[in-house]
Amino acid sequence: MGQQELKKPxxxxxxxxxxxxxxxxxxxxxxxxxxxxxxxxxxxxDLYALPAGFIEKNEDLDxxxxxxxxxxxxxxxxxxxxxxxxxxxxxxxxEAMEIIMRSNGLDFDKDHWLLRRFVSVGYVALVDYKKxxxxxxxxxxxxSWCDLDSIPPxxxxxxxxxxxxxxxxxxxxxxxxxxxxxxxxxxTMKDLQKLHETILGEKLHRTGFHRKMMDSxxxxxxxxxxxxxxxxxxxxxxFSSDKE
Amino acid sequence: MGQQELKKPxxxxxxxxxxxxxxxxxxxxxxxxxxxxxxxxxxxxDLYALPAGFIEKNEDLDxxxxxxxxxxxxxxxxxxxxxxxxxxxxxxxxEAMEIIMRSNGLDFDKDHWLLRRFVSVGYVALVDYKKxxxxxxxxxxxxSWCDLDSIPPxxxxxxxxxxxxxxxxxxxxxxxxxxxxxxxxxxTMKDLQKLHETILGEKLHRTGFHRKMMDSxxxxxxxxxxxxxxxxxxxxxxFSSDKE
DNA sequence: ACAAAAGTGTTCCAGGTACACCCATGA
DNA sequence: TCATGGGTGTACCTGGAACACTTTTGT
Numbered sequence: 001m002g003q004q005e006l007k008k009p010x011x012x013x014x015x016x017x018x019x020x021x022x023x024x025x026x027x028x029x030x031x032x033x034x035x036x037x038x039x040x041x042x043x044x045x046d047l048y049a050l051p052a053g054f055i056e057k058n059e060d061l062d063x064x065x066x067x068x069x070x071x072x073x074x075x076x077x078x079x080x081x082x083x084x085x086x087x088x089x090x091x092x093x094x095e096a097m098e099i100i101m102r103s104n105g106l107d108f109d110k111d112h113w114l115l116r117r118f119v120s121v122g123y124v125a126l127v128d129y130k131k132x133x134x135x136x137x138x139x140x141x142x143x144s145w146c147d148l149d150s151i152p153p154x155x156x157x158x159x160x161x162x163x164x165x166x167x168x169x170x171x172x173x174x175x176x177x178x179x180x181x182x183x184x185x186x187x188t189m190k191d192l193q194k195l196h197e198t199i200l201g202e203k204l205h206r207t208g209f210h211r212k213m214m215d216s217x218x219x220x221x222x223x224x225x226x227x228x229x230x231x232x233x234x235x236x237x238x239f240s241s242d243k244e
Numbered sequence: 245m246g247q248q249e250l251k252k253p254x255x256x257x258x259x260x261x262x263x264x265x266x267x268x269x270x271x272x273x274x275x276x277x278x279x280x281x282x283x284x285x286x287x288x289x290d291l292y293a294l295p296a297g298f299i300e301k302n303e304d305l306d307x308x309x310x311x312x313x314x315x316x317x318x319x320x321x322x323x324x325x326x327x328x329x330x331x332x333x334x335x336x337x338x339e340a341m342e343i344i345m346r347s348n349g350l351d352f353d354k355d356h357w358l359l360r361r362f363v364s365v366g367y368v369a370l371v372d373y374k375k376x377x378x379x380x381x382x383x384x385x386x387x388s389w390c391d392l393d394s395i396p397p398x399x400x401x402x403x404x405x406x407x408x409x410x411x412x413x414x415x416x417x418x419x420x421x422x423x424x425x426x427x428x429x430x431x432t433m434k435d436l437q438k439l440h441e442t443i444l445g446e447k448l449h450r451t452g453f454h455r456k457m458m459d460s461x462x463x464x465x466x467x468x469x470x471x472x473x474x475x476x477x478x479x480x481x482x483f484s485s486d487k488e
Numbered sequence: 489a490c491a492a493a494a495g496t497g498t499t500c501c502a503g504g505t506a507c508a509c510c511c512a513t514g515a
Numbered sequence: 516t517c518a519t520g521g522g523t524g525t526a527c528c529t530g531g532a533a534c535a536c537t538t539t540t541g542t
Contacts, residue, residue, distance in 0.1 A: 018363065019264065020262050020263065020265065021264065021363055057360075058333045059333055060332050061329065061330075062331070085305065087305025088304050088305070089307075117262070117301060117302070119262065188494090190493090190494085206494090206495095207495080207534085208530095210496090211530095212530085224539090227540090228541080229492080229540080230490095230492065230493090231492040231494075231540055232494045232538065232539035232540050233493090234493080234494055432521090434520090450520095450521085451507085454521090454522070454523085455503095455504085456503085473513080473519080474517095475513055475518075475519040475521075476521050477521080478520080478521055479521080
């Protein structure tokens, strides 16, 4: 999306996309034992929303999601998974959208599809917090991380979309190497346990967790970590990428 | 949908719906130890497809799916679950659609949205085979049950949609009372076991299955069945509808 | 040496599998 | 009464939870 289009989309711009359909991305990162979600702020409006994307007329849905993710984070080839499609007829928020338009100097027909009902396909992405360069985009001034438990009020049903995404994550936390997308290259067993606890929202038993992770066969133990702490220093681990 | 519209939709008719978006229903029944899928045949074309539906402009996605199901089966309030949204850009089948149009005496602009790219939301429904009155609908001449393992070639990616629906079913077969939607009111333990084996595509151990079902607490045992067979007659069971 | 945290071994229990046995029924 | 299949009891296995114990490290 070029700068020109970003500032003042022409009619041509809108013709490039599937009308009435959008993608909403729940982009999850992990930092200091908190899950973080990438949230957009619209220019001069105090309105917040999930990163969204439109689908080009000849573009696969999954590709459109990857593209939206890339535009906000600069990342490619990471965990990205469709989890639900949101289609309540009253889920659009015409008022908010008009405010956003006005504050961007845009002036649409009242019946432009952007102001009407939307169906939105939800995707979850798991990303390495440190590798992300949050980048604002179309109509928005800000793109930044929010703690999962202190998300500002969002437009439309975006909070529900986040809730459903987190439930989806919980159901899939034991999937092969899911954690690999949220942690840096090497980590201690405690780091990994805290991540799982954060996603699941409950304490796990240390030794059982340890064994389960080791038994999964996806972890590789490296040399010991040198901490400055007054106790035994933990091993470092990384996810082994056996292609088996 | 009135008869008039059914035969010769006007422009008004198309304006009622969300363009570019559809619902595809995988309607699953169970009869004689086979899973059955409801398949539509288009008038005079030898083209087969899943029952589909459009979404009215002010209609919830879930409501549109219920409506599509009701129109094909006459059933309401049954298990119906969204499982995936299909959005490959090349998944439409313009050629087939044009044949269908022609054979119905319809003549659209080449760029009518019906001939272009579609995104389709997949729903699975589980229904009592015997209660269904398959009913043909818009553009179609036939609506009838097919054995899951002898489905004719379908248009678009409908076979993939079915495959994904069956995988979804397998993952959820242990959900509370799922089988209740596929079996008649009362059944033997063997009936239930065969159903599970059919969905899972594998043999289960008789005694373990028995215990697991009884332990689940959702089954209620009735009086014995009188069979004409030369051996012990089995109990009849039904799903108990404890609301807890 | 001591406290604190990491790693490992052992026990216990639940759920699932396998198998043996009993029961009911009509030929 | 026998063959057949339904129902139940029991032994076993596996994976997870709980707990004890050992190892390592800086104070």
